[in-house]
Amino acid sequence: MVATMAAEIFAQQTVNGLILGATYGLIAIGYTMVYGIIGMINFAHGEIYMVSAYLAAIFLAVLHFFGLTSVPLLLVAVLLATVLVTALYGWFVEKIAYRPLRHSTRLAPLITAIGVSLILQNYVRIAQGARSQGMPSLLQGSFILPVGDQGGVVQITYVQLLIIIVAFLSMAVLTFIMQGTSMGRACRATEQDRIMAALLGIDTNRIIAIVFVIGAAMAAIAGVLVSLNYGSFDFHIGFITGIKAFTAAVLGGIGSLPGAMLGGLILGLAESFFAGFVNSDYKDVFAFSLLVLVLIFRPSGLLGQPQITKV
Amino acid sequence: MGHPLLTQPLLTAILVLLLTAPVSGLVLDGYDFNLRWQPPLWLTLIAFCIHWMILLFKRWRLGEKTGKPSPWSRVSSWGSRPSVHRLAFFVLPVVGLVLPFFLGKYGLTVAILALIYVLLALGLNIVVGLAGLLDLGFVAFYAVGAYGYALGHHYLGLGFWLSLPLGALLAACCGIVLGFPVLRMHGDYLAIVTLGFGEIIRLVLNNWMDFTGGPNGLRVDFPTFFGLEFSRHAKEGGIPIHEFLGIDYSSNTRNIFIYLVLFLVVLLILALVSRLKTMPLGRAWEALREDEIACRSLGINHVTVKLSAFALGAMIGGIGGVFFAASQGFVNPTSFTFFESALILAIVVLGGLGSIPGVMIAAVVLTVLPEMLRDFSDYRILVFGLAMVVMMIWRPQGLVRARRPVFQGRKA
Amino acid sequence: MAASRIGAGTASGVPGEESLNTLLDVQDVTLRFGGVVALNRVSLQVAWGNITAIIGPNGAGKTTLFNCITGFYKPQNGHIILTPPNRPATHLHHLLGQSFAWSDLVHPGQVWGKLRAKMFGGPHSVCRAGIARTFQNIRLFKEMTVLENLLVAQYRQLNRYFFGGLLGTRHFRDEENMAINRAMEWLRFFSLEADADRLAGQLPYGHQRRVEMARSLCTDPMVLCLDEPAAGLNPMETQALSHLIRRLKNDFNLTILLIEHDIGLVMELSDHIVVLDHGEVIAQGCPADIQRNPRVVEAYLG
Incomplete structure (x- = not known):
């Protein structure tokens, strides 16, 4: 009986961990790409994700108000609108807070990033109120799968399935963009050597802006999916999720796209097993400790290249 | 095509309208929403005006002769004139010592808070301003000091005077333990590790109910003056100070006492920090901020030098924490959120990274001003964020630029 | 000479x-x-x-x-x-x-x-x-004065007196003056003494190269x-x-x-x-x- 319980918890936590990990992975892409291209931690990225959660709920309410009731149509419309506006946020933030500091000291962009995240957080708090907001569950129902031979079950909701599918689809599309298109090539060239890329006629400012936009769009997808899954959010969510997604990016090897997804999945699984089997109060502490440990013992992550200091 | 002075701001305005219309124009209400016309339109108008003014300013600057000093450089040169410094050197301590006797109960609380922030800002200034290490979890050391005192008092019965050095030492040790592995690697990681560490400390304080009291916090004993207590009635065997001195009981006496002790500590730390700036260690910190690789090529061990800055900053943060606990008589985890770290960082940034007088002025202004503008407290953090961004873009050296020492009396 | x-x-x-x-x-x-x-x-x-x-x-x-x-x-x-x-x-x-x-x-x-x-x-x-070195792309401490740049290089010789430095003892000041004199001698050697109190980042390129050499020589290699x-x-x-x-x-x-x-x-x-x-x-x-x-x-x- 105990074994069945444990197996059930294990299976359920695996599912939860994968869901969590997929969203961390999506957000981590923003960190990893921005870091890859300008070598800077975009602290405001978590807040972009938070804004996207609000945007999703707002667009859903508006579309619903105008009489759109078909669920698939609603989902697609909300996703598109949220991704668009969030991407615009990403672009705007880069333009006013980071671009003017391109040739500044190393510390300056980090500080403006903190400033921007404070601005976004409190802007949303003032505009939308401090209480937590909700989002109706559009997709109800779930698959029930048996676990073991003693009648244990594991539940996978449709939303969770959707999260996994959309997460991997967006990863695939992004990988295609980065590997197969000329814009992706320009991005990778800029990542390798910004000055050289500029000399070869690549508009590096535009490329950097595009990277911010892509990161924000990925965070927006995560924001929509997470809000659909949990149904509630507040203006604080960006901070904690942001650090965890960064942990995922570092874990997978910062600068590497597959690494971000892999790191996200590992972190999600680790966190959800920790919460299921050890102590759910300390799951955030566990995630942060993991970050510190990874940075100390394997700063290049699982798939990243060790950095060579240029002298 | 229209006039560039108008088309560009117009584009910005449209963008801002697009961005703000959903978030501040449509306010969620359950699963429904309310429409608000004004906020996005105001924001759009403000964005338009700001962009327009920036363009005007740039044009004006282009037309201006380059040799003419801007009004801002005059401000900084005023602040760095030696006579002003000498005057401040004598006047400020006197004003600071006399001040508490003229302040009411509320004023004293604010003054103590302002001094604590001066202390914290001086500590963080060493780490961020001088050594160039971005520490986003400075509040952790503040918490270590405050909880060190509270827990020491709760479990071991330690008093304020013993807790002060112990708290400082404990915070410094935490700084070394955290810093040693982290300071060896790429600089930006430090920011996120310290951020994570700050959160770990807060979460542990919040969740470890049996030991720290969790969200309910812990009570702390108020300090005594050579065994004389500041309460109306002393505990068994003690003498309240008002009876000893033969004056009437006033609840202010305690705060005045804490203020004075804190003020002396601030002066001491101030002396220490300004001395360090002209010492080899302080120079090495600044050199590391400028160029780490060059420092290493000159035989400076970057890890130990950074560690000394980190530990010293942590120590000062710990002292601030002990004073915070002593003045509140109570600690709980809500005082040690990331926002506190961001506030202290904002102080250091606005005061000018590395500039001691600037940081002190900013600390006082940023703690006293919000108290005076209670009605706008909602906008406080927003304004801090804005100020950080604007400062970094417009004047990264801060309002008061740090002076460079000129060495006198050398055989030239 | x-x-x-x-x-x-x-x-x-x-x-x-x-x-x-x-x-x-x-x-x-x-x-x-x-x-x-x-x-x-x-x-x-x-x-x-x-x-x-x-x-x-x-x-x-x-x-x-x-x-x-x-x-x-x-x-x-x-x-x-x-x-x-x-x-x-x-x-x-x-x-x-x-x-x-x-x-x-x-x-x-x-x-x-x-x-x-x-x-x-x-x-x-x-x-x-x-072994001391200079760099292909000059690495000076740009926001510090030239003299400070050279004093940083003598960190090893100077930092032995931490508490003496805090208290400003005579011994410490003597050491500091010696370091300044040593730095000034090297600056004179490179004909840079006029730049001693200028910010290193504001010097012309050729001077910066010489400051960097002077700085590495201050480590006494x-x-x-x-x-x-x-x-x-x-x-x-x-x-x-x-x-x-x-x-x-x-x-x-x-x-x-x-x-x-x-x-x-x-x-x-x-x-x-x-x-x-x-x-x-x-x-x-x-x-x-x-x-x-x-x-x-x-x-x-x-």
């Missing part, structure tokens, strides 16, 4: 017989970045009191070799040994931290040394052993590694620089290791030339030999 040796002299003895002695011995150094072999079994000897130039086409691995010698890169194979006259030899690569091995169990005494090097070792230990000191200088400045480098060798008995593209300067100054190409030493010898070497001509022209 007979400026005395500044600071405590490390180089005793006179050039002559001893100048034939090898001061810096690079043996079979191999460095790979991922799959790329940046240096392949590079061996060279730097004789005491000589000027040795390393030349070669762009990307030949000259700066990489410098980075190995000064401890910024850790070669996978090979030895770099510094043997000062009348003193025990230092294995520079040991200062960067070696990996632990089973044999450490047999010699537990080594473990402590290895641990220490791993925790506190690095390029700074190499500098303390007596035995070997001075100059990475393209003449880059970006006009012919007159290059001529003055050549004169200064010669004086460093003659008046201060410094051993100089030089990377330079200006072949004229190299031929004029160096006692010994090492030619690198594709991470390998293709020739070494005196300037006249190098000029006649067919492989060198091929590497440069082909």
